Amino acid sequence: xxxxxxxxxxxxxxxxxxxxxxxxxxxxxxxxxxxxxxxxxxxxxxxxxxxxxxxxxxxxxxxxxxxxxxxxxxxxxxxxxxxxxxxxxxxxxxxxxxxxxxxxxxxxxxxxxxxxxxxxxxxxxxxxxxxxxxxxxxxxxxxxxxxxxxxxxxxxxxxxxxxxxxxxxxxxxxxxxxxxxxxxxxxxxxxxxxxxxxxxxxxxxxxxxxxxxxxxxxxxxxxxxxxxxxxxxxxxxxxxxxxxxxxxxxxxxxxxxxxxxxxxxxxxxxxxxxxxxxxxxxxxxxxxxxxxxxxxxxxxxxxxxxxxxxxxxxxxxxxxxxxxxxxxxxxxxxxxxxxxxxxxxxxxxxxxxxxxxxxxxxxxxxxxxxxxxxxxxxxxxxxxxxxxxxxx
Numbered sequence: 163x164x165x166x167x168x169x170x171x172x173x174x175x176x177x178x179x180x181x182x183x184x185x186x187x188x189x190x191x192x193x194x195x196x197x198x199x200x201x202x203x204x205x206x207x208x209x210x211x212x213x214x215x216x217x218x219x220x221x222x223x224x225x226x227x228x229x230x231x232x233x234x235x236x237x238x239x240x241x242x243x244x245x246x247x248x249x250x251x252x253x254x255x256x257x258x259x260x261x262x263x264x265x266x267x268x269x270x271x272x273x274x275x276x277x278x279x280x281x282x283x284x285x286x287x288x289x290x291x292x293x294x295x296x297x298x299x300x301x302x303x304x305x306x307x308x309x310x311x312x313x314x315x316x317x318x319x320x321x322x323x324x325x326x327x328x329x330x331x332x333x334x335x336x337x338x339x340x341x342x343x344x345x346x347x348x349x350x351x352x353x354x355x356x357x358x359x360x361x362x363x364x365x366x367x368x369x370x371x372x373x374x375x376x377x378x379x380x381x382x383x384x385x386x387x388x389x390x391x392x393x394x395x396x397x398x399x400x401x402x403x404x405x406x407x408x409x410x411x412x413x414x415x416x417x418x419x420x421x422x423x424x425x426x427x428x429x430x431x432x433x434x435x436x437x438x439x440x441x442x443x444x445x446x447x448x449x450x451x452x453x454x455x456x457x458x459x460x461x462x463x464x465x466x467x468x469x470x471x472x473x474x475x476x477x478x479x480x481x482x483x484x485x486x487x488x489x490x491x492x493x494x495x496x497x498x499x500x501x502x503x504x505x506x507x508x509x510x511x512x513x514x515x516x517x518x519x520x521x522x523x524x525x526x527x528x529x530x531x532x533x534x535x536x537x538x539x540x541x542x543x544x545x546x547x548x549x550x551x552x553x554x
Contacts, residue, residue, distance in 0.1 A: 171218065171274045173246045175237040177253060179224075181264040185231045187222045189260035194220060194235070198252045206245060206252075216241055217249075231259075235266065238274070246271055316350055320358055321368025328355035336377040336474060338405075338425075339369060341391060344414035345381075352418040360391075365398050373399035377474065379428055381405040383412045396431065403428040426532045426546070430512065433535060455542075459483075460549055463530055466508040467551050473510050481505040481527075495520040506530070513543050 179190065195208050204210060211217045217239045224233030235253070239246045250268040258264055320327040326343040334356035340346060346359040360369055372378075373395075380395055382388030384407035392404055405428035407413050408420065416424065462483035470477055476494045478487035480503050487504070489497045491511040498504055498520040506528040507521060513531035521529055522540050530544045537543070 171238045171240060173239050173241070173243060174272045174274055175235075175239065175246055175250050175268065176270050176272065177235045177237075177250065177266050177268045179231075179233060179235055179259070179264060179266045181231040181259045181262045183229060183231070183260070183262035184226050185224075185260040185262060185264075187224065190222050190224065190233075190235065191220060193256050193259045193264070194253055197256045197258070198249075201252045201255070202248055206241075206248060208249070211239075211241070211249075234269075243271065243273075316355060317347065321366065321372075323361070323366045323368055325358055325361055325366055325368060327358040330355040331358055331372070334376070336379065337372060338379045338381050339373070339395075339401075340381050340413050341383060341388075342414075345412070348414045348416065349421065352421055354421070365395055370399045373401065377402050379403040379405055379425065381407075381413055381424065381428075383407050384409045385412075392434065401431055403430060404434045429533075429535075430514075433512075455544070455549065459528070463506070463508060463528070463544075463549055464551055467530065467546055467549070470508055470510045475510055477508045478504045479506045479508070498524060498526065513545075518543065 181190075198208055200207070208217065212220075217237055219238075221236040222233060223236075224231050237249065237253075239249065241249070250271060254266050254268055256264065256266050316329050318327050318329055318331075319325065320331055326346040328346065328350055331337060336356060338349065338354060338357045340349060340357060340359050342359045342361055346357055349357040358369065358372070360366055378399070378401045380392060380401045380403070382391050382404070388406055392401075395401055405424045407416055407424055411420075413421075466477050466479070466483065466485070474491050476489050476491055476497075477485050478489070478497065478501055480486050483506060487497060487501045491509060494507065494509065494511075495516040498507065498517070504521075504524060504526050507517070507526060507530070509517075509529070509531040511531055513529050513534040513536055515536045517529065518536045518538050518541060522538060526541055528542045528544065530546070530549060532546055534543045534545050534548075
């Protein structure tokens with residue numbers, strides 16, 4: 163009879179039994195095989211399943227006392243959960259063991275893999291602790307180097323000019339254009355794989371063609387050279403958004419947090435001016451009246467911001483901040499007019515005049531975006547910063 167090793171088990175079925183007289187283990191095993199024969203068809207017949215290695219050795223632990231026999235039946239299986247449950251239900255139909263009346267009740271179907279995972283996690287923790295205690299190597303530094311090496315291996319060459327790029331240029335709807343190879347490598351290191359470098363101030367033809375097919379964010383250094391590249395790019399290519407490194411900094415030296423902050427602060431081409439980012443870095447904001455936002459509103463909006471960030475989309479919600487619509491950012495103004503009951507809008511983008519006009523028309527109460535470039539007397543307009551959101 164075939165046996166399966168513990169490594170092949172998926173589930174262990176455990177059942178309690180009670181017989182009204184003294185019975186032996188062979189009586190119990192015989193009842194299990196004999197009284198379930200034919201109940202579940204050939205595929206789940208216990209003898210055939212054991213012969214094919216689908217169930218393991220059936221173990222029985224029993225105790226006799228006061229003229230009765232009680233105990234536990236353990237059946238390991240490599241079947242799926244539904245099939246194991248069917249076997250459990252089948253053995254509960256057994257009403258005799260040997261010469262006496264008996265009852266069997268399944269107590270549990272345990273997933274063996276759960277205990278294996280727990281063992282693996284505990285063992286891994288022990289191994290890691292042991293290794294770290296024996297070594298003075300900075301594991302954080304090793305992990306950082308590992309990530310850098312992996313990201314750099316993702317670098318590809320794009321177009322006839324063999325431009326440095328990430329692997330997701332063709333598959334991504336949105337593309338980030340940076341100045342050079344070092345910028346691309348830094349972006350890849352921090353997980354941005356939809357990035358391409360221009361390799362100089364001359365705009366390559368491959369980038370120009372790409373700019374007419376994708377949503378483009380031009381991400382430049384925080385210096386006069388960055389402004390010059392913006393001016394040159396807009397003469398020949400198409401750009402949707404412009405992002406800029408902090409003043410005096412280069413994209414290639416930014417941390418992940420700084421990159422995220424710069425991308426969140428990006429502006430449309432219409433909003434762009436060389437001084438726009440300087441104003442923001444000096445802490446100057448749009449003039450707006452102070453708004454007291456209820457804490458319960460903040461608590462409901464912040465999870466929506468967490469979910470929408472990075473999607474270039476928007477959530478439309480009801481007055482309980484339950485999502486009633488998920489739409490692309492560029493379709494927000496029209497969607498507001500066509501979906502009934504919109505109470506709040508949470509955007510991965512800028513709150514602009516078009517969005518506000520549509521929202522005012524249908525009576526929206528709140529609009530929340532990465533930045534606010536509009537005003538309204540009827541709607542509470544909020545940036546992520548206004549709501550107290552902290553970038554991860």
